[in-house]
Amino acid sequence: QTSLGKTIQPVLPASWRKSDTPADDLITPGPGPSKLGGRSPYEKPVRLPSDISSRTPLQDLLGTITPSDLHYERHHAGVPNIDPEKHELLIHGMVNKPMKFTLRDLKRFPSVTRTCFLECSGNFRSGKETMTAQEICGLTSQSEWTGVMLSTLFREVGIKPKANWFLAEGADAAYLTRSIPTSKGWDDAMIVYGQNGEAIRPEQGYPIRLLLPGWEGNMNVKWLRRIELSDQPFMTREETSKYTYAVKDKIRQFSFEMDARSIITSPSYPAKVEPGWNEIRGLAWTGRGKVTKVEVTIDAGRTWQLAQLQEPVLSKAHTYFRLLWYWDGSVTEIASRVTDETGYTQPTLKQLVDYRGADMGGYHLNPITSWLIKRDGSVLFKPESRK
Amino acid sequence: QTSLGKTIQPVLPASWRKSDTPADDLITPGPGPSKLGGRSPYEKPVRLPSDISSRTPLQDLLGTITPSDLHYERHHAGVPNIDPEKHELLIHGMVNKPMKFTLRDLKRFPSVTRTCFLECSGNFRSGKETMTAQEICGLTSQSEWTGVMLSTLFREVGIKPKANWFLAEGADAAYLTRSIPTSKGWDDAMIVYGQNGEAIRPEQGYPIRLLLPGWEGNMNVKWLRRIELSDQPFMTREETSKYTYAVKDKIRQFSFEMDARSIITSPSYPAKVEPGWNEIRGLAWTGRGKVTKVEVTIDAGRTWQLAQLQEPVLSKAHTYFRLLWYWDGSVTEIASRVTDETGYTQPTLKQLVDYRGADMGGYHLNPITSWLIKRDGSVLFKPESRK
Amino acid sequence: PLTDTVPWPTTFNLGRAATAAEIKSWDIDVSPNGRGLPAGQGTAITGKIVYQTKCAACHGKTGEAEAGVKLPAPVLVSDTVFVGRKTNTIGNYWPYATTIFDYVRRAMPYHAPQSLTNNEVYAVTAYLLNANRIVKADAVINANTLPRVVMPARKYYVDDDRKGGAEVK
Amino acid sequence: PLTDTVPWPTTFNLGRAATAAEIKSWDIDVSPNGRGLPAGQGTAITGKIVYQTKCAACHGKTGEAEAGVKLPAPVLVSDTVFVGRKTNTIGNYWPYATTIFDYVRRAMPYHAPQSLTNNEVYAVTAYLLNANRIVKADAVINANTLPRVVMPARKYYVDDDRKGGAEVK
Ligand code: HEC
Numbered sequence A, B: 001q002t003s004l005g006k007t008i009q010p011v012l013p014a015s016w017r018k019s020d021t022p023a024d025d026l027i028t029p030g031p032g033p034s035k036l037g038g039r040s041p042y043e044k045p046v047r048l049p050s051d052i053s054s055r056t057p058l059q060d061l062l063g064t065i066t067p068s069d070l071h072y073e074r075h076h077a078g079v080p081n082i083d084p085e086k087h088e089l090l091i092h093g094m095v096n097k098p099m100k101f102t103l104r105d106l107k108r109f110p111s112v113t114r115t116c117f118l119e120c121s122g123n124f125r126s127g128k129e130t131m132t133a134q135e136i137c138g139l140t141s142q143s144e145w146t147g148v149m150l151s152t153l154f155r156e157v158g159i160k161p162k163a164n165w166f167l168a169e170g171a172d173a174a175y176l177t178r179s180i181p182t183s184k185g186w187d188d189a190m191i192v193y194g195q196n197g198e199a200i201r202p203e204q205g206y207p208i209r210l211l212l213p214g215w216e217g218n219m220n221v222k223w224l225r226r227i228e229l230s231d232q233p234f235m236t237r238e239e240t241s242k243y244t245y246a247v248k249d250k251i252r253q254f255s256f257e258m259d260a261r262s263i264i265t266s267p268s269y270p271a272k273v274e275p276g277w278n279e280i281r282g283l284a285w286t287g288r289g290k291v292t293k294v295e296v297t298i299d300a301g302r303t304w305q306l307a308q309l310q311e312p313v314l315s316k317a318h319t320y321f322r323l324l325w326y327w328d329g330s331v332t333e334i335a336s337r338v339t340d341e342t343g344y345t346q347p348t349l350k351q352l353v354d355y356r357g358a359d360m361g362g363y364h365l366n367p368i369t370s371w372l373i374k375r376d377g378s379v380l381f382k383p384e385s386r387k
Numbered sequence C, D: 001p002l003t004d005t006v007p008w009p010t011t012f013n014l015g016r017a018a019t020a021a022e023i024k025s026w027d028i029d030v031s032p033n034g035r036g037l038p039a040g041q042g043t044a045i046t047g048k049i050v051y052q053t054k055c056a057a058c059h060g061k062t063g064e065a066e067a068g069v070k071l072p073a074p075v076l077v078s079d080t081v082f083v084g085r086k087t088n089t090i091g092n093y094w095p096y097a098t099t100i101f102d103y104v105r106r107a108m109p110y111h112a113p114q115s116l117t118n119n120e121v122y123a124v125t126a127y128l129l130n131a132n133r134i135v136k137a138d139a140v141i142n143a144n145t146l147p148r149v150v151m152p153a154r155k156y157y158v159d160d161d162r163k164g165g166a167e168v169k
């Protein structure tokens, strides 16, 4: 292998170019290798931030991994700046041996890597036709996470038989807390320090966060600093005032699993579709295991066709689906619906309202999302009323 | 959900803090959500650039995805700046219908997403003990790629029966070309426009590159602009002067598949290992399909133990392996060796020299990499001589 | 799946025992049964002063929704009528009074969390309970009395019993 | 795996036919049998001038390795002895003469690729072949003669025949 060195002068005057040269305009070598890459100046995907959250640009993404800098955010007191050398995790309460672990300790335990989605349980917006997938349900993203199984740490501290719940507390300025059944800790909960191949990003909980595959985003406590085992839930603000919702004349609490959901991300507003062959693409996921099928309608729900699922189909993971579509130029409506391994099929908004009542609030809404295809190829969201 | 708005003044004087408050120092909310995330200021992974390449910091990574801005590079005339609206792909030569495709055209075809590794076939350095995994073999990285199967385009243009080879040409200032057997195009070659969930990065071939899963990096032509079908290879500079190597008294050409390889990335120089339980971690891969096992020695090759493979194990993909290790503080040597689904086991450097001769050059070297563990816990590379 | 050939040890001997003092300084949560409540107390009368000085800037003069005013923080005060409520408040929605103490102590005031004394937290909790028409103005709120406060909305809470399957609920 | 319920069409009708002119302007490759070589010609005498003006700055005065000089670009000239060579050069390593034309035309000079005329490329190819002791100084290199140049190292090339399996080769 040879090196150009830093010594080469621009030895070649532009006037060298002759009239019978074979190709385009004058060609010059581009910049060489660098310490860190970046995006093409022609690509500018961004999250859509509000004061309390930011949404992933689902309509701009390809494949199943969300680039870490585009992962959705939901903070309750901003992003803390944490020195990883000083951060410790305390596990105490109904345990045999209360312990503190440094980040270094945590990294020495047997580790596991797992790709799964996160989704805020408040992830549904509606209202007008000119809404992007990002606006409608951009509070979901997917990463490859690496860390230690919580069960590994449970064994280390010794969980008392009656310790059916644990509190997870973050080191943000809201000291955010949630109560979690201990069984999830024994099942598949992790404490993760890696995201998409590198250290977890600050907005996702650097240096460590709790990962509860398939469970509502808020419970996956970021900047985790404390776990307390108990015989009962703590009834924190986040599981009472928030993350509960009216169902008929009751308030439903402890909805942990995210229900199966899907959305077509291509074509979707503001894209325009051209007549001829296109591929309908989108994401489907469920907090209850694997996606077993995604059906797509291209005729406003009259018929549904089986979409192709991108393999490998992972449990509790965004699953890419695709369906070939010949658009003949006529007005129509397209939509997707997912079925998961428990046999649950994504409902319409109407089905949800019918059961829960129009007053059902904004959590755990996973309705089928329809897109209107106009004659000029424009694609518009079809907002539906709750009444 | 509530909003803090931009209107809130800093209403709360620091003097409010009283002596019996329960926790640490004065706590203040951090910055709110943003359009784009970034790394923690405590994490600074970087590629190691030379004039012609840059290497992925394998020793700093966790899991199987390489963050796109840390993907290794190997350019022959720098990174071109390409306007995606103007870029076209020409397919011609021994085809029924020579055609040009815009990027928009390519994105409308049925798409596929696949996670696989890339590796430069010149990916081996040795020499001194103070070398990182990045220096030894950082010319390999892994991404989730999205694009169209080359076979889909082959069907579109109609490949003539005798067209056994095709030329792939890039739009960089070197107009880099390689000859590729047409069978690879029918098998699993892709033209990819997506990398890790978003548009492929400029250094990786924006807006499109050829992806030949498992085959030497150089053949995965970046900034792809032309494919010409032919009845014979073109014998370009890159497959004659380069990417060939002496084997005994011959020159071996057309080594396409990357041979099975593995390396322990943790612990590795410059990390220090502490006595007690540790986890040996690393990457294994093969261009010939799936990794079937990785064996690790913790006693300088006397015994080999089966490491755990992170699932899902994908074909032609970096596969994470792990082995629990109790380091008792004594001097030793650790190493890994992979076996792939063809039954091939990663060789020692000596085995390669024995067959090929000491003059074998620097391509397609995949020797077992050993790390020396010193009494103070330092980890040093064990360079081996070719003579 | 292939597995490690090294069996897992009973302990990895990583991390260290946490001291009682360490636990005490971090263990700030409060449970519905009162576990975690510190010494101290307060009433709505003192709590009103705390509220007006340290909370009103964001939550409004009294904590109630004010016509035409868009507050940067949630409404905290209402009546106790669940059915037909405009917003969820302590009075019409919160199931446990202990949660007020726990949340205010850990997270409020937003810009300087954990800057209140325990007495201030008791007092402002008393204020919010009284303003929401749940306790009397002179009720003394402390580790003993707070867990006994019965919240009006408590009776509406049910656990999600969905387990997947065909039914939409 | 689940599959699309829509069968693939014979054509997707995406993209468009490429015109002959479009193909011609991009089709710059040259094959060992001479396919792709343009009109024009050159000799080592004129090629030497091209070399000295446009190549020597990077590849050295003559293209040969110079003791004590670290060139920013590869050595291009040597004898034709494969065994015991220090570096791979055109003379001792390249299997096809057409590759010189193809590569120089597409990629050299490094800072201004495709700035040479076809005659210049023929000439500098002649120069490099002559300097490497493969053709005579007065040999005319053109579409006819170049494919016939037999490169000394050609005979050493063998295809990789490995297919995986236990053997290390
Ligand atoms: C600087 C602004 C600010 C100040 C001052 C402030 N708060 Fe808040 N408060 C907020 C915000 C913003 C939220 C919502 C936080 C969230 O949703 O994560 C909130 C939430 C609350 C809640 C939860 C409401 C619900 O329905 O979930 C309570 C209770 C509360 N504050 C009490 C107080 C008390 C008591 C004080 C004074 C001791 C106070 N706040 C001072 C901004 C403030």
Ligand code: HEC
Pocket (backbone or CB within 6 Å): A002, A003, A004, A008, A011, B075, B076, B077, B174, B237, B241, B242, D050, D051, D054, D055, D056, D057, D058, D059, D072, D073, D074, D075, D076, D088, D089, D090, D100, D103, D104, D108, D109, D110, D111, D116, D124
């Ligand atoms: C500004 C510097 C520069 C100039 C001027 C230059 N080259 Fe090069 N040349 C290079 C570099 C650098 C490489 C190696 C490129 C690579 O490996 O990708 C190279 C490679 C080559 C090679 C391939 C060598 C091998 O062994 O693979 C040939 C042949 C060559 N140049 C011929 C020429 C000719 C003929 C000219 C003039 C018409 C020329 N070069 C002008 C920098 C230069």
Ligand SMILES: [Ca+2]
Pocket (backbone or CB within 6 Å): A074, A076, A218, A238, A242
């Ligand atoms: Ca929340």
Ligand SMILES: [Ca+2]
Pocket (backbone or CB within 6 Å): B074, B076, B218, B238, B242
């Ligand atoms: Ca190369």
Ligand SMILES: [Ca+2]
Pocket (backbone or CB within 6 Å): A105, C014, C015, C016
């Ligand atoms: Ca320790």
Ligand SMILES: [Ca+2]
Pocket (backbone or CB within 6 Å): A228, C027, C028, C029, C030, C036
């Ligand atoms: Ca506690």
Ligand SMILES: [Ca+2]
Pocket (backbone or CB within 6 Å): B105, D014, D015, D016
């Ligand atoms: Ca077209």
Ligand SMILES: [Ca+2]
Pocket (backbone or CB within 6 Å): B228, D027, D028, D029, D030, D036
């Ligand atoms: Ca050609």
Ligand SMILES: [Co+2]
Pocket (backbone or CB within 6 Å): A074, A119, A120, A121, A122, A217, A218
């Ligand atoms: Co949320």
Ligand SMILES: [Co+2]
Pocket (backbone or CB within 6 Å): B074, B119, B120, B121, B122, B217, B218
């Ligand atoms: Co390479």
